[in-house]
Amino acid sequence: QVQLVESGGELVQAGGSLRLSCAASGRTFNTLNMAWFRQGPGKERELIAAISQNPYLRYYADSVKGRFTISRDNAKSTVYLQMNSLKPEDTAVYYCAADPRIRSLSSDEYEYWGQGTQVTVSS
Secondary structure (H helix, E strand, O other), rough: OEEEEEEEEOOOEEEEEEEEEEEOOOOOHHOOOEEEEEEOOOOOOEEEEEOOOOOOOOOOOOOOOOOOEEEHHHHOEEEEEOOOOOOHHHHHEEEEEEEEOOOOOOOOOOOOOOEEEEEEEEE
16 A cells, blocks of 8 residues: 655745655555646646656646656655646645556556645735
């Protein structure tokens, strides 16, 4: 069983930056494909970024490409989401997800999920 704990969400002004963290435990971290999803008010859950096991391929949704960066630190068993140039439409609960066997990074069928962290972007 994999446990995921997100942190770093807060209220920020439009144009600002935040870095979210997700600490994983329960399985060797470098065997996990990791992803960030978000769900805004009244919206469906959306995959926004993912990073694979070695060779660390990355996927980004068009809505965040060029503004968000996903990275991982295997020594710390942590995945990060650096969010720059934040917009009010980025307001959402951000969820970390993990899966050792996901067939496609862009899939939404990740096995393990965190509880989420709230990001609010004010205009």
